[in-house]
Amino acid sequence: MRAKSENIGQRRTAAETRELIFKAASQILIDEGLSSLTLAKAAEQAGLSKGGLLYHFPNKVALIDAIFEYHNEIFERRLEQLSAEEGHAPGAWLKAYARASVEQITDADTASLYASLFAAEEEYASAHALMRQKYINWQDKVENCGLDPNWALLIRLTVDGLWFSEMHQYGPPDLNQRKWLISKIMELVDQNHQ
Amino acid sequence: MRAKSENIGQRRTAAETRELIFKAASQILIDEGLSSLTLAKAAEQAGLSKGGLLYHFPNKVALIDAIFEYHNEIFERRLEQLSAEEGHAPGAWLKAYARASVEQITDADTASLYASLFAAEEEYASAHALMRQKYINWQDKVENCGLDPNWALLIRLTVDGLWFSEMHQYGPPDLNQRKWLISKIMELVDQNHQ
DNA sequence: TTTACTGTACCGACTGGACGGTAAACATTT
DNA sequence: AAATGTTTACCGTCCAGTCGGTACAGTAAA
Numbered sequence: 001m002r003a004k005s006e007n008i009g010q011r012r013t014a015a016e017t018r019e020l021i022f023k024a025a026s027q028i029l030i031d032e033g034l035s036s037l038t039l040a041k042a043a044e045q046a047g048l049s050k051g052g053l054l055y056h057f058p059n060k061v062a063l064i065d066a067i068f069e070y071h072n073e074i075f076e077r078r079l080e081q082l083s084a085e086e087g088h089a090p091g092a093w094l095k096a097y098a099r100a101s102v103e104q105i106t107d108a109d110t111a112s113l114y115a116s117l118f119a120a121e122e123e124y125a126s127a128h129a130l131m132r133q134k135y136i137n138w139q140d141k142v143e144n145c146g147l148d149p150n151w152a153l154l155i156r157l158t159v160d161g162l163w164f165s166e167m168h169q170y171g172p173p174d175l176n177q178r179k180w181l182i183s184k185i186m187e188l189v190d191q192n193h194q
Numbered sequence: 195m196r197a198k199s200e201n202i203g204q205r206r207t208a209a210e211t212r213e214l215i216f217k218a219a220s221q222i223l224i225d226e227g228l229s230s231l232t233l234a235k236a237a238e239q240a241g242l243s244k245g246g247l248l249y250h251f252p253n254k255v256a257l258i259d260a261i262f263e264y265h266n267e268i269f270e271r272r273l274e275q276l277s278a279e280e281g282h283a284p285g286a287w288l289k290a291y292a293r294a295s296v297e298q299i300t301d302a303d304t305a306s307l308y309a310s311l312f313a314a315e316e317e318y319a320s321a322h323a324l325m326r327q328k329y330i331n332w333q334d335k336v337e338n339c340g341l342d343p344n345w346a347l348l349i350r351l352t353v354d355g356l357w358f359s360e361m362h363q364y365g366p367p368d369l370n371q372r373k374w375l376i377s378k379i380m381e382l383v384d385q386n387h388q
Numbered sequence: 389t390t391t392a393c394t395g396t397a398c399c400g401a402c403t404g405g406a407c408g409g410t411a412a413a414c415a416t417t418t
Numbered sequence: 419a420a421a422t423g424t425t426t427a428c429c430g431t432c433c434a435g436t437c438g439g440t441a442c443a444g445t446a447a448a
Contacts, residue, residue, distance in 0.1 A: 161353070
């Protein structure tokens, strides 16, 4: 007889606090960038002390790694959802990848967050290793989603290029161009079944 | 009567020393990454004192900005050279952009250097502004190189995606895949004249 | 005389992290 | 059900080290 909803003003569970910390740290990355993400500031933003934060994450690398895993899970959940909606036609997975990518990166806060996360990979080797493995897995799905593998790769790289361009605001497409790109990408998927 | 080759053991010009510093700083970025690029270390690697380095660059931001300009110039010079070789056929500029990009990023040291530079943009706003402007200029050339502008943009994003994938080693293509991609990119340029 | 440095001493701000302590929640025994 | 110990979650303080940047006196070639 101790439902979570009854825990008002009570102690939080570790999982709840960790999520608070993820959100706090992410907000700092969005607002101020990687170099402002210190243990003290993350703790303050999450509403606890630095010692309290270090109870949940033994050091900064562990915190960074966990943030990467947290946001990766969010992306992969959305990817699975969109993938399920696309069904099992050839290229369905690649279409879902394109939709999930565009959806995420055209949100300004998410773009800003990811720009910081990508920058963090340069300093945090373990986070970089995680992301490399993710891309290798995605590329494996790309090659085996029912399209000509070369074409599938080309389309994936186009999506990644769009992501890259939106994330850093490197001469990104305007709205009409983006619409054209997305529909052309879908068309290319349909035209290149294996 | 004072050829550069006679300046052995003599004083360097400011331009020569600045180039020494660029090369030293770049080597640190390649070998150890952004967080290891301190003023003291850059000076040491360049074979001068910290005071000497600060004589040429008043602060770290100025140094970082200059490093960006230095490498940008190298890339743009190569781009112009390849562009001249391609001639004036429709899509020539985009072909040169593709060739220059692939050529650079498939060199491991250059890829490592650029990964650090891209990470640095997150912390150094002025460097980021410079790069954004470069991409805007390139996109302008892409849109006006004699191809259908939408297709030209798509092809540019594919090239950028390939760059991104090679730079971070995110499931990059193998040699055969890369060959196919490059020839397909060239083919797409030829097929989409305006 | 100007340019291009060397070398050293220093400061002020900041950072990751170690550490000792504490109170609430939970488990176990009585 | 009361008493007792144990674990979990967290606080507050302190510290050793690093980094960018300043200041300044001196030097040697052009």
